[in-house]
Amino acid sequence: MAAAFDGAGDLKVIAFDIFGTVVDWHGGIKAEVERMLPGIDGGAFALAWRAGYQPAMKGVMARIAAGEGGFTLLDELHMGILDQVLRDFGVAELDAARRKELNTAWHRLPAWPDAVAGLTRLKRKYIICTLSNGNIGLLTEMAKRAGLPWDCVLSAEVFKAYKPDPRTYLGVAGVFDVTPGQVMLAAAHHDDLAAARGCGLRSGYIERPLEFGADKPKDVSPQAENSLHARDIGVLADLLGC
């Protein structure tokens, strides 16, 4: 479905959410878990690891708000969750080096099949960047490996604030000296897009029905509030005339 979109001529920057939107975290983590931990259900492990993310992030934000903690890289957050998930899945023996290797599976996630070609088209007309709570190193290694042609890697780590903090969305506009309305967030998550819209950004929804695996298809119904609704990044490029 292609929502009408007026005023694309003024758009300068498209910032992409990453996990689920540009890369397939479920498929990537599942494959790495099954490679490194034979006998473990990789899909269930991936879901458990990702499910730990929101509570862990809320904990970090609460500690920062209380003046008890500083900014934490997603790699560290992932490692803390991994320790718990390994216990929950009954994996007792995994030395520090192997644990780190597994934790950096998030650096090696595969791009969705449409991502590289779609981004390459969008890049001709717009500045394209990441806007993720992933740390810069993670996002850079992922891009290098998957061939994601970002003009620039922006992250919570740059703004020292996590999405959905307005400093992240408005930070993108600040970096490029444009108005919030000249920036679009592209994401597979309506809550992220709503927060961006709250800051004056445009919002482009990308359908990713298999984000949680083939067994758990996701509702990808359009929401009228979004500026655009696209089946994938190639369709986003079509809609934006690239």
Added chain:
Amino acid sequence: MAAAFDGAGDLKVIAFDIFGTVVDWHGGIKAEVERMLPGIDGGAFALAWRAGYQPAMKGVMARIAAGEGGFTLLDELHMGILDQVLRDFGVAELDAARRKELNTAWHRLPAWPDAVAGLTRLKRKYIICTLSNGNIGLLTEMAKRAGLPWDCVLSAEVFKAYKPDPRTYLGVAGVFDVTPGQVMLAAAHHDDLAAARGCGLRSGYIERPLEFGADKPKDVSPQAENSLHARDIGVLADLLGC
């Protein structure tokens, strides 16, 4: 001249200084000044603008140290210097829009002829990033226009500290979770390289004899302290086996 270099196998990241090292600020500013301000000596204007940079940067650092000011983007610093240089060159009439257009000439600087090909070779084996006091938006627009294939744009703006503050050099190692010795700074300026070495980074000197224009050739003699000395970025790629 190719200095011996042991231990390149352990190197992971090459961070590049930008102004003078990767792009030709003198040639770029000269051309834009002569386009926008006919009758003005573009080369002299470029030298005056650049000469204002060190004092302005020192002023910012002193204000930050005294708790009287925050981090300032290079674009803002350039604009402050530009106002003075325009007065010094007797240019009274230049409206805000034209002044901003001239100020963003720093976003449009041309790469040295060897830069894109050399970086493309280095990128196959190493993570390549910027490490400049230029702001992220400036560096990103420059890269997009000139085709500089950075894996990631790092800047004083990311670390909220300016070179030669150790937080910038050590910040690169931190971002990629490597030791300082796994990072090389490549720069056309011995003082920048010395500061990086002081933090444990390797240092690669790039000759840029014409940095200040053809009329003011620069001494590009090797200094033994540098890990590598290369005529240009292509030769750096040769020396590193790319």
